[in-house]
Amino acid sequence: xxxxxxxxxxxxxPLLLLIAWFAGTGLxxxxxxxxxxxxxxxxxxxxxxxxxxxxxxAAVSLYRVFAGFxxxxxxxxxxGILIGMNRRLVRFTEPTLEFIRHIPPLATIPMLILWFGIxxxxxxxIIVLATFFPIYLNTVNGIIHCDPKLLExxxxxxxxxxxxFWRIILPAILPYILIGMRLxxxxxxRSLIGAELIAAAAxxxxxxxxxxxxxxxxxxxxxxxxxxxxxxxxDYGFFRLTRYFTPWGESEEKHGWG
Amino acid sequence: MAGVNLSQLTxxxxxxxxxxxxxxxxxxxxxxxxxxxxxxxxGCGKTTLLRLxxxxxxxxxxxxxxxxxxxxxxxxxxxxxxxxxxxRLMPWLTVAQNIAxxxxxxxxxxxxxxxxxxxxxxxxxxxxRDAYPAQISGGMAQxxxxxxxxxxxxxxxxxxxxFGALDYFTRxxxxxxxxxxxxxxxxxxxxxxxxxxxxxxxxxxxxVLEAGRLIREFPVDLPYRRKRTAxxxxxxxEAIFAxxxxxxxxxx
Numbered sequence: 001x002x003x004x005x006x007x008x009x010x011x012x013x014p015l016l017l018l019i020a021w022f023a024g025t026g027l028x029x030x031x032x033x034x035x036x037x038x039x040x041x042x043x044x045x046x047x048x049x050x051x052x053x054x055x056x057x058a059a060v061s062l063y064r065v066f067a068g069f070x071x072x073x074x075x076x077x078x079x080g081i082l083i084g085m086n087r088r089l090v091r092f093t094e095p096t097l098e099f100i101r102h103i104p105p106l107a108t109i110p111m112l113i114l115w116f117g118i119x120x121x122x123x124x125x126i127i128v129l130a131t132f133f134p135i136y137l138n139t140v141n142g143i144i145h146c147d148p149k150l151l152e153x154x155x156x157x158x159x160x161x162x163x164x165f166w167r168i169i170l171p172a173i174l175p176y177i178l179i180g181m182r183l184x185x186x187x188x189x190r191s192l193i194g195a196e197l198i199a200a201a202a203x204x205x206x207x208x209x210x211x212x213x214x215x216x217x218x219x220x221x222x223x224x225x226x227x228x229x230x231x232x233x234x235d236y237g238f239f240r241l242t243r244y245f246t247p248w249g250e251s252e253e254k255h256g257w258g
Numbered sequence: 259m260a261g262v263n264l265s266q267l268t269x270x271x272x273x274x275x276x277x278x279x280x281x282x283x284x285x286x287x288x289x290x291x292x293x294x295x296x297x298x299x300x301g302c303g304k305t306t307l308l309r310l311x312x313x314x315x316x317x318x319x320x321x322x323x324x325x326x327x328x329x330x331x332x333x334x335x336x337x338x339x340x341x342x343x344x345x346r347l348m349p350w351l352t353v354a355q356n357i358a359x360x361x362x363x364x365x366x367x368x369x370x371x372x373x374x375x376x377x378x379x380x381x382x383x384x385x386x387r388d389a390y391p392a393q394i395s396g397g398m399a400q401x402x403x404x405x406x407x408x409x410x411x412x413x414x415x416x417x418x419x420x421f422g423a424l425d426y427f428t429r430x431x432x433x434x435x436x437x438x439x440x441x442x443x444x445x446x447x448x449x450x451x452x453x454x455x456x457x458x459x460x461x462x463x464x465x466v467l468e469a470g471r472l473i474r475e476f477p478v479d480l481p482y483r484r485k486r487t488a489x490x491x492x493x494x495x496e497a498i499f500a501x502x503x504x505x506x507x508x509x510x
Contacts, residue, residue, distance in 0.1 A: 149346050156312055156340040157360040157410060167362065171350045248350050248390040 036218040044218040045225070053207070058226060060202040061192060064120070065234075068127025069188045073181065076132045080139025084173075085165070087144075097136070105129040106194045118199040123192065130191035131184035138180025142173030178242045185238060189231050204230075260326050260338075260413035260446055261290040262311060267320035269306050269470075280306040282470040283320070290326065293440050293447040295461030297454055299502060303470040304450035308416050311448070312340045326413070339412030343419045345399035347391040353402050354378065354387040360410040370409075377405035381435070397428035401435070408439070417449040421456065433459060437482050454498050458491060459484055466498060468505040 018038070024030055025037040032040070048054040083089050105126045112122040146169050154164045196205020204223050211219035269281040281303045288294050296304045309315045311322060347356045355362070357377050361370040378384045381401045391399055400420060407415055420436075421429040433456060440447050451457050457464045464476040476494055478484075484491055 149342070149344065150348060152314060153342075153346050153348075153359075155314060156338075158313075163363065167359075168348070171348065174350070246350070249392060 033215075033217060036221055040218045041221045041225075044216075045222045048219070048222055054222070054226060057202055057204050057207045057223075058230060061196065061204045062230070064123055064127060064192050064196075064203065065185070065188050067120075068124045068192070069131050069181075069185055071124065072128045072131035072184060072188070073135055075128070076135035076180075076184075077139055077177065080136045081143065083136075084140040084143030085169075090140075097133075100129070101133050103129075105191045106198075109195060109198050113199055118201075123195045123200065126191050126195045127188040131188040134183035134187060135177070135180040138176045138183070139173060142176025143169060145176075146172045175242075175246050178238075178245065182235065182238050182242065185234060186231065189227070189234070193227055260324050261292070262286075262288045262414065262446075262448075263321075263323045263325060264307075264311075265321045265323070267307070267310065267322065268318045269303070269310060269315065270318045279470045281310070281317075284467075284470075284472050286465065286472060288446065288448060291444050291446055292462055293460060294449070294463045294465060295457040296448070296450040296465045296467055297452065297457035297498060297502075298450075298467035299452060302467045304452075304467050305418055306470075307467070308340070308418050308448070308450050311414075312338055312416050314340075324414070337410060337412040337414075339407035339410045339415045341400075341403055341407050341415065341417040341420045343422050345391070345396075345403040347399055347402055347406075349391050352388050352390055353383055353394065356391065356402050357383075357405040357409045359406050373409045373411065374405075377409045380408070380439070381405050395428075397424050397432065400424060400428075400432065404432075404436075404439075408443070412445065414446045414448065417447065419451050420449070422451070422453075429456075434483060436460065441482060454495055454502070455486060458495050458498070459486060464494070464498060466501055466505075468502065473505055474501055 021035070021038055024035070025032065045054070083093055108129065109122070109126065112125050116122040116125065150168050150172060151164060154168050159167065192203070193205040193208075196203040197209050200206040200209075204227055208220050208223040211217070211223065264284055264286040267281055267284040267286075268279060270277050270279050284303075284307065296307065298304050306315070310317050348359060351359065354374055358370050358374045361373070364370050378387055381404065383398065383401060383405065386394055386398060391402070394402070400423075404420070417436075421432050424432065436447075436449075437460065447460075449457075449460055458476075458478055461478055464478060465472055466474050466476070476498060478494055480488070480490055
């Protein structure tokens with residue numbers, strides 16, 4: 001009961017904002033073009049849902065996020081493990097990766113369009129660039145911070161390096177990997193919307209850009225709310241998954257949902 | 259079972275331009291099925307000695323030869339289990355899984371299950387078999403660490419101040435449990451500690467180490483469980499105290 005009450009506290013601010021939105025509109029405190037009335041946003045949302053337009057755009061965006069995230073994960077995890085386990089390699093990779101890490105993926109859009117056109121490849125590349133580093137860095141970090149005392153237990157029992165990896169290192173870095181994945185997922189969602197705002201023919205970002213050109217702030221608000229809701233739902237799903245995979249509770253304190 | 263012979267065992271460390279000997283030509287013989295304690299102040303080399311025997315570090319010079327009452331063939335396939343000062347349990351494994359840790363890849367699952375159950379029962383941990391290390395107390399965690407080593411079924415058990423981080427009452431309780439294990443398992447136990455009373459209470463023989471050298475050994479011919487206030491017990495304890503204080507010299 002206490003936990004439910006605690007969780008309800010998170011609804012106070014959204015509720016206040018909603019009340020302010022209703023009240024401000026009702027009292028005519030602002031121009032309805034600048035901040036569209038809640039009723040209009042609700043009606044537009046309903047219409048976009050009923051016509052299937054919102055689902056179509058959301059599905060395209062979700063596909064891009066998960067595809068890009070999947071590719072980034074497949075690249076970042078093995079590379080993170082390889083570098084983490086062979087620290088001498090860090091000298092070779094660090095300067096290049098540090099250089100790339102500091103470039104905001106969105107800044108590369110013009111070049112990506114030039115190389116890959118405006119279809120899926122350029123958008124997936126942006127997501128991969130945005131998602132790669134949190135997963136990679138957390139994996140390397142996890143291995144570097146793996147408790148040497150635990151590794152010594154393995155050595156005391158005569159574990160081979162292979163067994164040390166599977167029985168000690170991998171489980172020990174799992175919370176780090178999951179946190180990297182969760183951060184990466186958030187980054188990929190944000191960078192995707194950015195990419196869609198610039199060059200796309202479908203997706204939530206495109207829907208917002210299209211609404212801007214049609215002077216439909218109500219659709220823009222529906223788009224923004226959809227992004228927020230989908231992002232939160234995915235994050236919560238990931239949090240549950242994290243809990244499932246790390247039942248010993250080490251990673252819980254690092255999450256906001258607990 | 260396994261015994262061990264150390265001859266001229268030396269370990270030197272170099273820090274910057276300085277080289278110092280953590281162990282300096284130690285000769286020691288530990289018999290099969292005995293319980294030996296090594297006592298000395300911090301930095302006397304007792305942990306280094308244990309780490310060398312456990313294969314966690316390489317000696318600078320000298321030899322470590324394991325012996326077995328079952329013959330030279332058996333001594334080659336000996337198993338050594340180490341109980342560290344901290345439990346060092348895997349946080350992602352339950353109590354039962356931690357105990358089975360050294361055997362998780364053993365194809366004989368029935369044997370592993372039997373050994374885990376036996377360890378859980380012996381150490382009074384049955385109720386906590388599914389708990390994670392974060393959910394149990396320090397004393398219980400150290401018991402799990404002991405169970406993990408027992409489940410590995412070593413011939414020689416090396417213990418590095420295993421009760422040092424525990425509260426007074428838990429320490430006393432676990433000391434008695436260790437004696438029961440020693441008496442029931444018939445394995446060779448070697449325990450290092452800085453606590454003279456603990457060394458005399460547990461060991462059939464107490465070895466005093468000072469500045470990397472073995473300075474004297476005391477046989478303790480008192481039956482288990484020993485009375486800590488018995489005159490013979492106190493006499494040995496006093497003699498060891500006096501020896502360590504007398505041997506005090508700047509660490510080099």
